[in-house]
Amino acid sequence: MNRDTDVVVVGAGIVGLAVAAALVSEGHRVVVLERRNGPGLEVTARNSEVVHAGIYYPEASLKAELCVAGREVLYQRCERLGIGHRQTGKLIVASAPDELEALESLRARGSANGVPGLEILDEQQLQALEPDVRAVAALYSPSSGIVDSHGLCLSYATEAERGGAMLVFHSEVMSIQARAGGWNVEAIDDRGETGRLSCGAVVNAAGLASDEVARRAGMDVDASGYRLHPCKGDYFALSPSAPVSIQRLIYPLPVGPGLGVHATLDLGGRIRFGPDTEYVDEIRFDVDPEKRVDFVQQVTRYLPAVRAEWLEPEGAGIRPKLSGPGEPFRDFVVAEESAAGFPGLVNCIGIESPGLTAAAAIASRVADLLASL
Incomplete structure (x- = not known):
């Protein structure tokens, strides 16, 4: 026809x-x-422009399977075509001893999904990699990175x-x-x-x-x-003059519908924090500057030197989530x-x-x- x-x-x-x-x-x-x-x-x-390794998602889920397969194709494509990217590695941190079991569970899940090179680092090993980060342990994912989306x-x-x-x-x-x-x-x-x-x-x-x-x-x-449940996430950028430095992506343990307010790098080395999670009834991208106080409370659990006055609003995104609040x-x-x-x-x-x-x-x-x- x-x-x-x-x-x-x-x-x-x-x-x-x-x-x-x-x-x-x-x-x-x-x-x-x-x-x-x-x-x-x-x-x-x-979005955060992060290349995910495939750690968080249940074994045999599409998110796990397609993330692991897609990551390798993405890196190969970027190398072949000269697209900006960097395999920075990522640290998921445990801020207290009672989080160590959850960290090990993440390592086991990621390994089951086929994520390579996952390793639990103790506090001393973490400090050697990221002196400004404070945590009792971290899960290191060497295959995570960033990309020019x-x-x-x-x-x-x-x-x-x-x-x-x-x-x-x-x-x-x-x-x-x-x-x-x-x-x-x-x-x-x-x-x-x-x-x-x-x-x-x-x-x-x-x-x-x-x-x-x-x-x-x-x-x-x-x-x-x-039916989708739009979920807004705000970002704040760290002032370039702030005396804080990271070389890798730094994530807390995931809580709720997101992955927690994390610290990422762009290809120019700038640090930004986010996203948080807020289910919304309309598509909007405004960022309330007063949220910096809440962001600092979350970020200082693993980057204690950060101060609220060093943060500026850096845009927002909307996740097209299928799971609603509490689901x-x-x-x-x-x-x-x-x-x-x-x-x-x-x-x-x-x-x-x-x-x-x-x-x-x-x-x-x-x-x-x-x-x-």
């Missing part, structure tokens, strides 16, 4: 663009529809376009309707003009709007468990929906951390799901 393209990808963040690049490499005609005016301007642009995103956009994909910005998907042998996708541009594409398959990689895109395809997102772990959704009555629809929903690290592996999984149709 005639159609305008083989696959429509909704969303031009890191996952949507990695999917597009993977699909064109297998000979598919692809159109990417993005409501913003460029690639990677939502979740991809507002914008550069990585643009590399996938370039690869997709070179392979023949069409990237269409200012284009919000309004409806996705089943047709014989595929789908009709209707979108509206920033001038209010509507266009329609016929395709064989749709990949929903719409990030913060992925539950709404699934709904527009006809799915009951509540019955499917696909247990939820895995990524990367699913072809034939079983739910929507053949040729692939949903990528709840792609929060470690989505940046896992992007290439998510893309490979999507390509495999479509190959089986």
Whole structure:
């Protein structure tokens, strides 16, 4: 049956663009529809830019499997294409003796997930690596690092376009309707003009709007468990003149829906702290400067020299979480929906951390799901 393209990808963040690049490499005609005016301007642009090792996630979960697989592909891609990155290593610290058991549990979980080189360091070993950090022990992860997320995103956009994909910005998907042998996708541009594409398959990689895109395809997102719970995280930057130095990423033990307010480095060596966690009803990126007091209380558990006057607001991000307040772990959704009555629809929903690290592996999984149709 005639159609305008083989696959429509909704969303031009890191996952949507990695999917597009993977699909064109297998000979598919692809159109990417993005409501913003460029690639990677939502979740991809507002995160810690950390390359995760795969420590935190339950064994055999998609988050564990795709993080471990995606990390290696990410580092290889950055080396090959000259994308900014650094394998800094990471220390997850135990601030008191009663946290040692949880630290060992993390080491065991990470090892079960296939994370290489994990090692528990005692206080003396930690001090030798990071003199400004105070803790009784730390879990060292040598394969963790940082990456230029914008550069990585643009590399996938370039690869997709070179392979023949069409990237269409200012284009919000309004409806996705089943047709014989595929789908009709209707979108509206920033001038209010509507266009329609016929395709064989749709990949929903719409990030913060992925539950709404699934709904527009006809799915009951509540019955499917696909309703998102946006979770805001704020960041503060440390003044470059502050007498505090770290060479690696420093994380507390995870508590609640996030990984705790941690200390990260950017590629220029600047230190920033965050994100915290705040479930929100609307998408907003303001940062209350008065939060620095709470941030300092958390950070000084492992970096005691930090002072509130050295911190300045440094933006915020929103996590597209599937788990709401007080709810247990939820895995990524990367699913072809034939079983739910929507053949040729692939949903990528709840792609929060470690989505940046896992992007290439998510893309490979999507390509495999479509190959089986």
